[in-house]
Amino acid sequence: MNAPLLACGGLTMRFDGLVALDGLDIEVDKGETVGLVGPNGSGKTTFFNVVTGLYKPSAGSVRLDARDLFAKPPQVIGRAGVARTFQRSRLMLDQSVFDNIVVGALCRLDLGLFTNLFRRRRWRDELSGMVDHARALAHRFNPAIADRLFQPAGSFAMIDRRRIEICRALIGAPRLLLLDEPSAGMTHDETRQLMDDLLAFRQEMPDLAVILVEHEMDVIRRVSDRCVVLNFGRKIFEGSFDALIANSDVQTAYLGVSQ
Amino acid sequence: MSSIPSPIPVLSPLRMQRHPRVVVVLTVVLLFAGGGLMMHAESQIQVLGLLAAFLVTFAIADRTPLGQEIAAMCGDYGGFANGVAFVCALGLIAVFHGEHYTLLVLATVALFSTACIALNLQLAFAGMANFAGAAFFVLGSYTAAVLTAYSWIPHPLILIVSGLVTGAIGVILLLPVLRTRGHYAALVTIAFGLLLRSLLEVNDTLGGPQGMKIKGFSVFGLDFNRMSSIGSWDVSFYLPYAVLSISIFAVAFTLIRCIERSWIGIALDTVRCDETAASVFGLSIARWKVVAFLIGNAVIGVAGALYGMMNGFVTPNGSGLGDSLLMLSIIVLGGLGNFWGAVVAAMVILVIPEKLQAIQEFRLLIFALLVLAILLFRPSGILPRPTRDLSRFIGPPGADA
Numbered sequence: 293m294n295a296p297l298l299a300c301g302g303l304t305m306r307f308d309g310l311v312a313l314d315g316l317d318i319e320v321d322k323g324e325t326v327g328l329v330g331p332n333g334s335g336k337t338t339f340f341n342v343v344t345g346l347y348k349p350s351a352g353s354v355r356l357d358a359r360d361l362f363a364k365p366p367q368v369i370g371r372a373g374v375a376r377t378f379q380r381s382r383l384m385l386d387q388s389v390f391d392n393i394v395v396g397a398l399c400r401l402d403l404g405l406f407t408n409l410f411r412r413r414r415w416r417d418e419l420s421g422m423v424d425h426a427r428a429l430a431h432r433f434n435p436a437i438a439d440r441l442f443q444p445a446g447s448f449a450m451i452d453r454r455r456i457e458i459c460r461a462l463i464g465a466p467r468l469l470l471l472d473e474p475s476a477g478m479t480h481d482e483t484r485q486l487m488d489d490l491l492a493f494r495q496e497m498p499d500l501a502v503i504l505v506e507h508e509m510d511v512i513r514r515v516s517d518r519c520v521v522l523n524f525g526r527k528i529f530e531g532s533f534d535a536l537i538a539n540s541d542v543q544t545a546y547l548g549v550s551q
Numbered sequence: 552m553s554s555i556p557s558p559i560p561v562l563s564p565l566r567m568q569r570h571p572r573v574v575v576v577l578t579v580v581l582l583f584a585g586g587g588l589m590m591h592a593e594s595q596i597q598v599l600g601l602l603a604a605f606l607v608t609f610a611i612a613d614r615t616p617l618g619q620e621i622a623a624m625c626g627d628y629g630g631f632a633n634g635v636a637f638v639c640a641l642g643l644i645a646v647f648h649g650e651h652y653t654l655l656v657l658a659t660v661a662l663f664s665t666a667c668i669a670l671n672l673q674l675a676f677a678g679m680a681n682f683a684g685a686a687f688f689v690l691g692s693y694t695a696a697v698l699t700a701y702s703w704i705p706h707p708l709i710l711i712v713s714g715l716v717t718g719a720i721g722v723i724l725l726l727p728v729l730r731t732r733g734h735y736a737a738l739v740t741i742a743f744g745l746l747l748r749s750l751l752e753v754n755d756t757l758g759g760p761q762g763m764k765i766k767g768f769s770v771f772g773l774d775f776n777r778m779s780s781i782g783s784w785d786v787s788f789y790l791p792y793a794v795l796s797i798s799i800f801a802v803a804f805t806l807i808r809c810i811e812r813s814w815i816g817i818a819l820d821t822v823r824c825d826e827t828a829a830s831v832f833g834l835s836i837a838r839w840k841v842v843a844f845l846i847g848n849a850v851i852g853v854a855g856a857l858y859g860m861m862n863g864f865v866t867p868n869g870s871g872l873g874d875s876l877l878m879l880s881i882i883v884l885g886g887l888g889n890f891w892g893a894v895v896a897a898m899v900i901l902v903i904p905e906k907l908q909a910i911q912e913f914r915l916l917i918f919a920l921l922v923l924a925i926l927l928f929r930p931s932g933i934l935p936r937p938t939r940d941l942s943r944f945i946g947p948p949g950a951d952a
Contacts, residue, residue: 344831370833384824387817388938394814395821399833401814405842408813409806415813420945442942464832 295358297322297501298343298468303352305335305342305525312338314525315352320468325494325502327516327533329509331545335525336505337379340470344376345369356468371399375466377457379473379505385446389437389456392445393426396460422463429459432496433489451482455489462493471504475511487511521545575628576635578621582608583639590656590902591647598906609933626937633804640797644790654789656905658861660897661796662854665803667881667893669850672807674879675888675936676816677843678823680737683744685874687717687848690747691855692765692865693757699766699860706768710799710856717852718845725844729837732826736840744872751867762866765859768792776863792861799857803850804890810846811888812939819843820939873915880922886932895933 296319305313313335320326328336341347343354345366354361361369375396383392394401401418402408408415423441431438433455437448445456454474461469474490475483491514494502506512512519512533519536521529523545529536536542585605592598612618625632640661647653666688673679681687694713698704704712724743728735752760767776768791775791810816821829822839830836859865881900885892899921904914925932 346827346831366830367833367835370831376831378828382825382828384820386938387820387824388940390941391817391820391939394817395828395832395834398814398818398821403814403818405815408815409809412809416944418814419941423941423945442938442940444938460832 296320297324297357298503299353299355300343301353303339303342303354304350305338305347306350312525313342313349316522316525316527318520318527320501320503322467322501323498324518325504325516327512327519328503328505328522329507329512329519329536330522334522334545336522337472338525339522340376340472340503340505343369343470344374367399370464373465373467374470375461375464375468376470377454377461377472377474379476381450381453381457383445383453383456383460386444388442389430389445389448390423390426390441392456393430393459393463394422396463397422397425397465400464426459426463429463430456432493433459451478451486454478454486458490462497467499467501469500469502471502471506473505473507475506475508483508483511487514490515571624571628572631574621575625575632578625579632579635580639583636583643586898587643587646587653587657589898589906590643590660591650591653592906595907595909598903602903637797637801641794644793644797648784648786648790651787651789654787654793655861656902658789658793658796659858660894660901661793661800662858662861663878663881663901664890664894664897665796665800665854666851667878667885667897668800668803668807668890669847669854670878671882671888671890671893672810672819672850673843673847674882676811676819676823677840678819679840679844680734680879681740681844681847682737682872682875682879683740683747684851684878686744686747686870687721687851688855688858688874688878689751689865689867689870690717690720691852692859693751693763694852695856695859696763696765696865697757700763706770706860710853713856714849714853717855718849721844721848722841725841729840740875741872744870744875748867748870751870758866760867762864762868764864765862767863768795768857768860775860789861792857796857796861799853803854807846807850808890812941812944815839815842816939877918880918884922884925884932886934886936888936889932889934892932892934892936 298318298320300316300318303313303316303318304311316335316339318326318339328339330336338347342349343361345361345364345368348363352362356369356372356374359372361372361374401422402415427438427441430441434452437452437455437459440447445453448456458471458474474486478486494500504512504515516533519529519531519533520527521536521539521542528541528545529539531539585601585608589598589601589605592601612622640657643657644654647657666684670681670684673681691713694716695709698709698712699706702709724739725736728739751757751762757763767774769775773791775795776788778786778788778791780786781790810819818829818834818839821832821834822836826836877900881896882893884899885894885896900918904910904917910917
């Protein structure tokens with residue numbers, strides 16, 4: 293059996309007295325989509341922040357393809373191939389769509405002062421390659437974004453901003469993509485559109501592993517291969533969506549104890 | 552509905568669009584002619600009249616479709632417009648070739664604008680407030696004073712060395728606070744400005760409160776201060792300084808514009824807007840802050856060195872917090888991230904009070920009110936920063952070369 297792409301073992305995150313993650317074991321294989329669910333405050337976003345290095349975990353292990361990423365700075369983890377979106381949109385609204393998307397690949401580009409300032413021809417070649425790449429990516433999600441690639445990101449509707457954020461995460465060709473509530477703040481129809489985009493995209497990057505945090509159970513059902521349920525920082529369930537629905541622990545976590 | 556015929560058929564947009572470069576040249580020449588007159592004007596009536604003319608022009612450019620069209624054209628042909636502006640500035644110098652005072656004002660505006668563009672790199676791009684702009688400027692002058700007095704380094708090199716020295720000192724200041732977030736770097740710059748001034752005032756080697764004399768700029772045996780004619784043409788000795796100041800401004804402008812329109816510009820904007828997102832996508836926050844601080848302070852140092860050489864002396868007086876705040880207010884007034892905005896605001900802050908005796912006493916009060924008014928009614932400044940459009944560097948979509 294192949295080793296998993298992402299392997300977290302006994303991952304623990306304490307904030308003073310509060311234990312946000314409590315000995316969490318999560319493994320994700322290449323090409324797999326894992327749905328991460330749980331009530332508010334159960335540690336889903338904390339898990340993302342720990343995996344991407346924004347929080348320094350208290351104990352445990354994080355490995356990406358056997359490479360130790362435990363408590364590494366976010367830059368190292370980002371360059372190792374972990375990309376994410378944020379629950380609250382974090383785009384530069386005054387900057388163009390292209391500028392926002394290319395941020396995702398910036399650390400792989402030639403950032404040397406000399407090239408950028410004095411070898412402008414070379415820089416232009418690199419630029420035109422990135423523009424083509426970003427345009428193709430944006431076109432996949434919504435042709436209207438690709439057509440207005442140099443308009444400010446703030447001039448787009450919420451769903452398109454989400455798409456731009458996903459493009460930003462994808463342009464660096466990550467191996468693991470973390471999606472933090474992509475449907476937050478969107479209507480039912482918009483959520484469905486976004487999921488269609490994701491599923492279509494999924495087929496073109498068969499090796500990409502995805503972890504999706506989501507409250508919309510419909511989304512989880514359609515998109516994920518496997519589900520993990522968190523409650524109070526612990527894994528209380530792991531398995532298929534159908535099993536999740538039937539599981540009594542999950543029902544208790546969400547709805548309280550039935551008398 | 553019947554269409555309304557254009558009231559000014561001669562200036563109809565269609566006709567303008569056929570000759571955009573002509574429109575750009577005319578606009579830039581007119582603006583520079585107005586600016587030149589402003590620097591030259593002596594009577595209060597002239598100054599007030601010019602001020603009114605500028606306000607009307609600005610209102611037209613800002614509010615009418617025709618003005619907006621012309622402004623957009625100047626933006627589309629930005630590189631061309633900048634070239635025309637350089638030629639116009641040289642033209643102004645030629646026109647005022649014998650006038651000491653006008654040339655001094657022009658060179659001063661050019662050098663302070665240079666420093667303000669550098670502050671723009673730090674504040675508007677990298678998001679670092681530098682409250683020691685004037686201190687670094689004066690530091691450049693002192694470096695030039697020491698080097699001209701005690702070394703044989705040729706003067707053009709002294710300008711560069713002054714830049715390197717101020718840049719290096721800035722980085723040394725920044726290194727200890729790189730690990731912090733928030734406003735610590737800004738606090739350190741305030742402290743540095745205050746300490747530098749105290750140090751200069753008590754240090755006898757550097758002249759104490761009287762400051763130091765600085766030798767005039769000379770290159771290839773040509774001493775700028777003794778220059779009184781070019782061929783048979785009588786000129787002010789400020790003329791070569793004005794030309795050099797304009798050239799330094801042009802180099803700094805081009806350099807920092809290139810930074811803005813490159814991967815580095817995007818990296819700096821990301822670091823400013825969202826350090827969390829920047830670090831998740833692999834950008835080193837510390838690296839880009841150091842780069843912006845280093846280049847910015849180096850440019851300020853070069854401008855300060857030439858300013859000192861032009862004036863022939865430097866004192867600790869110009870290095871205070873007030874002067875640094877004045878520089879920051881110039882870039883806020885002009886529009887954060889807009890270089891020409893900084894030039895316009897430098898004119899407003901440096902030139903108009905000199906010309907209008909009536910407001911001399913109240914200048915600081917008026918600046919404060921002006922900055923407040925701008926922040927309230929036009930928060931992105933007189934000339935807001937346009938969205939970076941890198942598509943100008945590539946062909947139209949589908950037409951890959």
